[in-house]
Amino acid sequence: MSGRMARFREWLKKPVGIGTMAAVAVLSAGGALAAWGTFSVVIEKTNSLEFCISCHSMQATVFQEYKKSPHFSNASGVRAICSDCHVPKEFGPKMVAKVMAVKDLWHTALGTIDTPEKFEQNRLHLAKTVWAKMEATDSRECRSCHKQDAMDIHKQTPKAATVMAKGLERGETCISCHKGIAHKLPDMSSGYRTLLTDIKTAAPSASGSAKTLYAIETTPFHAERPSGEAGKGDGSVFPLTHVKVLERDGDLLKVELSGWVQEGVKRLLVAAKGRRIFELSMTEKLAGTVTLGEAESDPDTGLSWQTGTVAGWVKASAFTADEAGLSAYGAEMASAACGACHSQPQPGHYPANQWMGIIKDMKDGTALTAEDLRFLQSYYQLRAKDMVAHGG
Incomplete structure (x- = not known):
C-alpha cells in the first residue's frame, strides 16, 4: 500500500507536458461547449409554444383563450407566444424565471388546476400574481415588442389615443390598462365578495365588547328599540360609518353617531364639515332628536354647519370592530x-x-x-x- 502511495506521489511530481495540457484544454473547451449547447437547447425547448401547452391544464383553458386574441392572430401576422409575454429576454431574469417555474411542476403534480373547474377557482389568484409581476418590472416583457418611441398613437381610434396619451403622461405601465389582452379576465368580484363573507361571519366575535364599531353595509337605524320585525326604521346608516356602542341587547345595539349637519338640511348627517360623506339619512322624526352644536361657517363654501349627535338602535350583525x-x-x-x-x-x-x-x-x-x-x-x-x- 505504501509503495502505491509513493509511486502516486512521484507521478504528481512529474512535469506536465505541453501535449497533456493541450489535450486537457481541448477536452475542457469541448465539454463546456457541449454543456452550453445542451443548456441552450433545453432553454429554447422550454420556451416553445408546444412545451407550454403540453400540460392539459394549459391546453384546455388559457391556450383556447389565447387563440382568440390579437397576440395569436392579427393583421400584421406577428405572433407572440407564451414565453414572449411570460419569460424575460435578459439572461439573469430569464434564469430566475426558469427556477421559479419549478413551482408549476409541483402544482401540476398536486393537481391544483388539473380541471377547468379548479382552474376557474384559482383564476383570480393566478391572474393577480402575473399582474403584480408585470407591474413590478414595468411590463418588461410587453416592452420587448412594444416600443413607446415607435408608437404612433394617432393611428389608433380617437378614444384609444386619448386614453393612451393620458397613460403615457402619467407613466403608467402596460398591464395597468391591458389586463385580459390575451386571456379571459377572472371574476374580479370573487375576491372582495369572499372577504365580505368572511367579515360578516366573523363580525360577532370580532365585535366582542368593543365600544367602537363600523357599519359593514347600509343598515336601518331605529329611534326606539324595535320589537319583532325591525322594518325600514327611521333612517339608514351608511357603510364604514363608525358608531359608539351604548347598550347591547341580544342581536340589537343601541349606538350613538356623531357628525355634521348642514344648517337647513337637518335630515342628513355627514362625516366632516363641508364634505358629503354620508353617515346617516333620517326621517323628520329622527332628525328632531339630533343634539346640535353651535353653528360654524365652512370657509370653502360659506355654508353654515353644526355638529350633530343622535342615538338609536341597529342590528349587531351589520357592524364589526374589524x-x-x-x-x-x-x-x-x-x-x-x-x-x-x-x-x-x-x-x-x-x-x-x-x-x-x-x-x-x-x-x-x-x-x-x-x-x-x-x-x-x-x-x-x-x-x-x-x-x-x-x-x-
Whole structure:
C-alpha cells in the first residue's frame, strides 16, 4: 500500500507536458461547449409554444383563450407566444424565471388546476400574481415588442389615443390598462365578495365588547328599540360609518353617531364639515332628536354647519370592530372595479366631494351593485386628500 502511495506521489511530481495540457484544454473547451449547447437547447425547448401547452391544464383553458386574441392572430401576422409575454429576454431574469417555474411542476403534480373547474377557482389568484409581476418590472416583457418611441398613437381610434396619451403622461405601465389582452379576465368580484363573507361571519366575535364599531353595509337605524320585525326604521346608516356602542341587547345595539349637519338640511348627517360623506339619512322624526352644536361657517363654501349627535338602535350583525378587514375589503373592491381597466387611482388624488362625481361617471363600466357603490364611495371619500389634511 505504501509503495502505491509513493509511486502516486512521484507521478504528481512529474512535469506536465505541453501535449497533456493541450489535450486537457481541448477536452475542457469541448465539454463546456457541449454543456452550453445542451443548456441552450433545453432553454429554447422550454420556451416553445408546444412545451407550454403540453400540460392539459394549459391546453384546455388559457391556450383556447389565447387563440382568440390579437397576440395569436392579427393583421400584421406577428405572433407572440407564451414565453414572449411570460419569460424575460435578459439572461439573469430569464434564469430566475426558469427556477421559479419549478413551482408549476409541483402544482401540476398536486393537481391544483388539473380541471377547468379548479382552474376557474384559482383564476383570480393566478391572474393577480402575473399582474403584480408585470407591474413590478414595468411590463418588461410587453416592452420587448412594444416600443413607446415607435408608437404612433394617432393611428389608433380617437378614444384609444386619448386614453393612451393620458397613460403615457402619467407613466403608467402596460398591464395597468391591458389586463385580459390575451386571456379571459377572472371574476374580479370573487375576491372582495369572499372577504365580505368572511367579515360578516366573523363580525360577532370580532365585535366582542368593543365600544367602537363600523357599519359593514347600509343598515336601518331605529329611534326606539324595535320589537319583532325591525322594518325600514327611521333612517339608514351608511357603510364604514363608525358608531359608539351604548347598550347591547341580544342581536340589537343601541349606538350613538356623531357628525355634521348642514344648517337647513337637518335630515342628513355627514362625516366632516363641508364634505358629503354620508353617515346617516333620517326621517323628520329622527332628525328632531339630533343634539346640535353651535353653528360654524365652512370657509370653502360659506355654508353654515353644526355638529350633530343622535342615538338609536341597529342590528349587531351589520357592524364589526374589524376596521382593518373593512379596509382590505374596500381596497380589493377598488382594485377589482377600477384596476381592471386602468391604473387604479389612489384615494388621495381627489377631494372627498369630487369622488362622488368620479364614481357616478364610472359606475356603468363596472359590475358593482348599488350597495357596492355606496361602500366604494365611502371608502374613497374617507381617504380623500382633504380628509387626510382634515385629520380623517
